[in-house]
Amino acid sequence: MIPTSLARRKFLADGSLLLLAAGCAASNSACDLLAADAPRPLVRAGIVTDLHYADKPAAGSRHYRETLDKLAEAATYYEKEKPDLMIELGDLVDAATSIDEEKKWLARIYRELAALPGEKHCVLGNHCVTTLTKAEFLEGVEQKQPHYAFDRGGVHFVVLDACYRADGEAYGRDNFKWNDANIPASEVAWLKEDLAEAKGPVVVLAHQRLDVKNDHGVKNAEEVRAVLEGSGKVLAVFQGHSHKNDLREIGGIHYATMVAMVEGSGATSSGYSLVEVYGDGAIRITGSRQQKSYDWPAKSSGQ
Incomplete structure (x- = not known):
């Protein structure tokens, strides 16, 4: 031998x-x-976004009721992969005509999400707070804060909340326009302080996009990006909202827009992924169905 x-x-x-x-x-x-x-990842996270679950007929390309079956398929995959985290990037539920109905829909879809392996983290999306207040939505997903940070496996995760109007008023009860998304000054200040104290590589989670200037973008995204770049610690931003795959690199940071689960009818019209973050800064995204896969190598010390 x-x-x-x-x-x-x-x-x-x-x-x-x-x-x-x-x-x-x-x-x-x-x-x-x-x-x-073979190198082992520091942390493995399942990511889904824009489920828009609702017990109502399809509208256009959005098939609300089919989300349950699509999530069930994803559950089979995640049960096999056993991620450390399950992250939902916003718009978990769609708008109902009453608060009671909305709470029932939220309870139904969150029951399925909560059954998946790994600890759960939900980003606030604009549809989450069209009928509900932020406090009501957060209670429904057993979460205390709309924006916060946490550490897992040596990776620092930041959850952002851009569900604020330009005047600083929080979204809730249909008091906003969907394309008026902003991160208030107090949250930007918190973000800067949090990143200054963060240990290890950083991954940012958002619903509205931080890499575009169109209706799907956060209005003060440039200000937020300056904070992310200034920290020198952020590897990637994962975001939803515009429902389609997109990938941009700005200031050395990957901005990955993940595909929506609600779009289209049938099992193939879905998307979910497994994200693995490595100690050298490399990230691998294994996409399923319509979600694209990416493999981002570690950056050299000179970059």
């Missing part, structure tokens, strides 16, 4: 994936060696 250390050096010297495949076919030892050498 070849000592493990020698086998490892031989494999690294050969550098051949074909030889590795042949070794795996012949013996489990080569596969075990590969597993030992």
Whole structure:
């Protein structure tokens, strides 16, 4: 039997994936060696967005009732992958005609989300607070704050809330226009202080987009991006709201807009993903259905 250390050096010297495949076919030892050498992510997070669940007929391309079946399919995937976190990037529920009905819809969809593996984090979306207040929505998803930060596996996560009008008034009870999204000065100040104290790489979670100037963008996004870039710690921003895959890099930060689950009819018209963050700053996104996959290598120290 070849000592493990020698086998490892031989494999690294050969550098051949074909030889590795042949070794795996012949013996489990080569596969075990590969597993030992493969870097392990610091944290693994499932991400879904824009579920817009509602017990009402479809409107245009949005098939509200089908969200339950789409989420059930995603649940099967996440039960296998066992992510550390489950993140919902906003618009978990669509607007109802009454507060009581909205609370029932929210309870129904959150029951399904809560059953998924990993701790849960919900970003506030504009549809979440069209009928409800922020306090009512947060109570429904067992969450205390609309914006906050937390650490898992050496990664610092920041949850932002852009559901404010330009005059600083919080969204709630249909008192806003969907394209007037802002992050108030107090939250920007909190963000700057939080990032200054953050240890390790940072991932930001948002609903409205921070990388565009159109109706789907946060009005003071440039100000917020300056804070993110100034910290020198932010690897990526994951966001929803515009329902389509999009990816931009601004100031060395990846801005990934994730595809909506509600769009289209049938199982193939869905999207969900698994995000893995590595110690060297690399991030891998494995997308399912309509969600695109990405593989972002670590940045060199000179970048």
